[in-house]
Amino acid sequence: MAWVALIFAGILEAGWALGLKASNGFTRPVPSVLTILAMIASFYLLSQAMKVLPVGTAYAIWVGIGATGTVILGIFFFGDSAAPLRLVSIFFVIIGLAGLKLAG
Template identity: 45%
Template sequence: MAWIVLVLSGLLETAWAIALDRSAGFSRPLPSAVFAVSLVLSMAGLAYALREIPVGTGYAVWVGIGAVGTALVGMVALGEPASLPRIVCLLLVVAGVVGLKLFH
């Protein structure tokens, strides 16, 4: 169960990062509210998962999911460049996250 919560918390990290960008410095209420709620839920899920998963592994997986998710949303939906080197780098992050899970 801790791993499921950790993955969901990583996805929520993507949500709060995108909402933070869309909040325009907290000047837009809806994205600001989405940021606040998803941030709290993401942190709460991470805290829950760390009861069973070592902090180094849990934090790295959480950050990895959030970073890759945010970069993918940026590329797919927000017009950020999707060059081959960027995609290869994201795949390396995914490989690291998978490795941390496999060798946990």
């Protein structure tokens, strides 16, 4: 269950990162509230996962899922660049996350 919590925490991290942009500096009420709720839920799930998983692994996986998700969703929702080097770099982040999981 710790891994499931960690995966959802990472997904929520990507969500709140995108929410920061959508909230326009917390000037738009609905995106702002949703962003704050996603932050709280993400940190809570991360804290639960860290009860079982090593702190370094859990934190790196959380950040990696969040960063990867933010880049991919930023491409689709905000028109961020999908330059080949960005996509290759994200691939290497995913490889690193898999390595942490396998080594754990």
